[in-house]
Amino acid sequence: MLASYGARRDTARFPDPDEFRPARWLEGSLPKESLPFAPFGNGPRFCPGRNLAMIEAAMVTSVLGRAFDLAPDRSGPPVTERVAFATFPANLYLRARPRA
Structure with a gap:
């Protein structure tokens, strides 16, 4: 989900959020977290594959949710985000116990 509404209203990360300044993205002043x-x-x-990916993610989650207690x-380090080609969680661990 794109949280652009909240991002555009965050004055701590986006000075003058309602001002149209496309050059702000070229200045390099905004951290990646912004x-x-x-x-x-x-x-x-x-x-173009986003709809298929969302359906597959929902199907995998439902199958795992029926078969395991998650x-x-x-016990590990705190969960963080890793920004590379895509954004994904780091240090996100689950315990899975088979259901009886």
Whole structure:
């Protein structure tokens, strides 16, 4: 989900959020954490496979949810985000116990 509405209202990360200044993205003054979460892109160049990916993710989650009891594993380091070609969680661990 693209959280652009909230990102555009965050004055701590986006000075003058309602001002049209496309050059702000070229200045290099915004940290990577300022970018909104857009795993499939946005606008006219969004990922054409996003609908299939969302259906597959829902199906895998439902199959695992029926077969296992899932609980967070908090024994590791805190969960963070890793920004590379795509944004994904780091240190996100689950414990899976088969259901009887």
